[in-house]
Amino acid sequence: MLCALADRGQASPRFAVPLNCNRDQLPAGPPSSIIGAQPGPTRIEELFMRRYDLIIRGGTVATAADTFSADLAVKDGKVAALGLGLDGADREIDATGHFVLPGGIDTHAHIEQIASNGMLNADTFETATRSAAFGGTTSVICFACQHRGDSLKAVYEDYSARARRGAIIDYSFHLLLTDPTPTVLNEELPPLVAEGNASIKVFMTYDLMNIGDEALLDILLKARELGALVAVHAENNGMISWLGKRLVERGYTDAKYHAVSHPRASEPEAINRLIAFAELLDQPVIVYHVATGEGAAVIREARGRGVKVYGETCTQYLFLTAQDLDRPGGEGAKWVCSPPLRTTADQEALWQALALGDLQLVSSDHAPYTLDERGKYAHGHVPSFKRTANGMPGLETRLPMLFDAMVTRGRFGINKFVQWTATEPARIYGLGDRKGTLAIGADADIAIWDPSQRVTLTDDLVHDNTGYTPFAGRTITGWPTTVLRRGETIIADGECQAAAGSGAYLPRRGGEAATPSGRLSPEFDPERNFGAKLY
Numbered sequence: 001m002l003c004a005l006a007d008r009g010q011a012s013p014r015f016a017v018p019l020n021c022n023r024d025q026l027p028a029g030p031p032s033s034i035i036g037a038q039p040g041p042t043r044i045e046e047l048f049m050r051r052y053d054l055i056i057r058g059g060t061v062a063t064a065a066d067t068f069s070a071d072l073a074v075k076d077g078k079v080a081a082l083g084l085g086l087d088g089a090d091r092e093i094d095a096t097g098h099f100v101l102p103g104g105i106d107t108h109a110h111i112e113q114i115a116s117n118g119m120l121n122a123d124t125f126e127t128a129t130r131s132a133a134f135g136g137t138t139s140v141i142c143f144a145c146q147h148r149g150d151s152l153k154a155v156y157e158d159y160s161a162r163a164r165r166g167a168i169i170d171y172s173f174h175l176l177l178t179d180p181t182p183t184v185l186n187e188e189l190p191p192l193v194a195e196g197n198a199s200i201k202v203f204m205t206y207d208l209m210n211i212g213d214e215a216l217l218d219i220l221l222k223a224r225e226l227g228a229l230v231a232v233h234a235e236n237n238g239m240i241s242w243l244g245k246r247l248v249e250r251g252y253t254d255a256k257y258h259a260v261s262h263p264r265a266s267e268p269e270a271i272n273r274l275i276a277f278a279e280l281l282d283q284p285v286i287v288y289h290v291a292t293g294e295g296a297a298v299i300r301e302a303r304g305r306g307v308k309v310y311g312e313t314c315t316q317y318l319f320l321t322a323q324d325l326d327r328p329g330g331e332g333a334k335w336v337c338s339p340p341l342r343t344t345a346d347q348e349a350l351w352q353a354l355a356l357g358d359l360q361l362v363s364s365d366h367a368p369y370t371l372d373e374r375g376k377y378a379h380g381h382v383p384s385f386k387r388t389a390n391g392m393p394g395l396e397t398r399l400p401m402l403f404d405a406m407v408t409r410g411r412f413g414i415n416k417f418v419q420w421t422a423t424e425p426a427r428i429y430g431l432g433d434r435k436g437t438l439a440i441g442a443d444a445d446i447a448i449w450d451p452s453q454r455v456t457l458t459d460d461l462v463h464d465n466t467g468y469t470p471f472a473g474r475t476i477t478g479w480p481t482t483v484l485r486r487g488e489t490i491i492a493d494g495e496c497q498a499a500a501g502s503g504a505y506l507p508r509r510g511g512e513a514a515t516p517s518g519r520l521s522p523e524f525d526p527e528r529n530f531g532a533k534l535y
């Protein structure tokens with residue numbers, strides 16, 4: 001990859017005279033007395049020489065809709081032109097034989113987050129977002145995570161300060177509610193949503209995080225009032241808690257029993273309940289990390305009758321199964337995440353659900369823990385699955401794993417790859433006006449992919465702080481070799497060139513995805529509820 005033919009601010013010699021343009025035929029510029037004693041370039045020369053900051057030349061550009069050969073020009077951090085034979089930039093990147101794609105958007109990542117058991121995850125904003133950038137991801141939505149008793153405002157300010165200090169890519173927050181008191185819902189939440197945090201995350205499971213049915217209804221109704229999307233971890237807490245105890249009592253504590261302890265039915269049960277609530281109030285929701293075919297089928301059925309429900313799955317549910325948990329010693333702990341990994345039949349069902357549009361996007365659910373007593377092995381080197389930190393790293397490997405499957409191996413192709421990893425995440429979460437595609441005027445967040453680069457994933461290769469990747473040992477083809485954020489090169493030649501704190505906060509409005517459908521349920525429709533005003 002050729003980079004930086006000329007420094008910013010100095011015209012490259014090849015542009016000293018505009019191409020295809022005879023200097024003698026140019027109109028005269030302003031009198032030299034106006035611009036100083038040294039005659040500078042004419043106005044038209046200036047325009048030709050300095051029209052763009054950067055041209056990415058000769059690549060194959062792909063969006064969710066189209067694939068075409070074109071040069072892409074960047075000005076002031078935005079996509080300024082797509083065309084053939086573009087000229088007049090301070091700097092060029094030769095993308096011959098490469099794909100020029102929108103940078104990835106990962107809408108589900110836990111960064112510098114404290115778990116409900118008090119454990120801090122392995123990454124800082126700097127290490128997490130650096131690893132994301134190496135993998136071609138240029139925007140992330142992470143969490144401002146309230147624990148019970150916390151002020152949401154204080155929590156948000158703390159996460160904001162950490163992100164401002166560390167983030168290398170652009171970022172935004174979901175407001176994660178575990179304690180929706182009247183003060184939180186009525187006083188703290190509205191200004192935070194209005195400021196640009198137009199999504200709320202809730203858990204229907206985990207003993208210390210789950211909110212009951214009535215609190216979930218309170219949150220859905222408040223989100224409707226504020227125009228925020230509600231994102232939900234949907235599993236049945238009672239089934240998981242009950243079965244987990246029964247397994248442990250009988251001595252089944254290895255990592256593989258984690259998959260057993262979350263019965264398959266816990267997912268479709270909770271998704272179905274969530275959708276019933278969302279339909280009652282006509283409030284859009286997105287179901288996080290759908291892992292079973294039955295879960296995806298519940299979403300399909302609801303979408304078929306017009307409910308505004310969206311669905312996400314994650315890289316690990318497309319490429320790993322419960323068998324990965326079945327390792328000797330404590331090694332299976334690396335693959336403990338919730339919902340747990342399922343079967344190859346589920347993988348197939350999830351791909352089909354993506355293809356049908358029942359699920360719209362693939363995120364990482366990056367939840368990084370180190371392989372030591374600070375993380376996965378805080379409770380011994382062969383920990384009970386009940387005492388193993390939940391989650392795995394994935395910000396960096398999400399796009400390369402999917403590129404290999406979808407582009408290199410050809411399943412669904414490059415346009416769907418862009419759609420599921422950038423365009424739909426941007427659209428659903430209210431970033432579509434500036435992120436997720438390569439349109440004129442969009443932020444120049446660009447990943448340039450070498451489709452022929454073969455990479456064997458190893459624990460050493462990834463840049464997050466966990467020290468491992470759940471995909472170690474796989475050889476994949478296709479890698480993002482150069483990554484730009486708002487026109488600035490942040491990854492090139494295997495190096496990160498961006499400073500901690502150079503990522504920008506992305507305020508988001510709810511947008512179309514978060515707007516109620518207008519189809520009122522009988523209970524909330526004054527024409528059918530005997531005139532009761534419930535909104």
Ligand SMILES: [Zn+2]
Pocket residue numbers: 108110365367
């Ligand atoms: Zn998560």
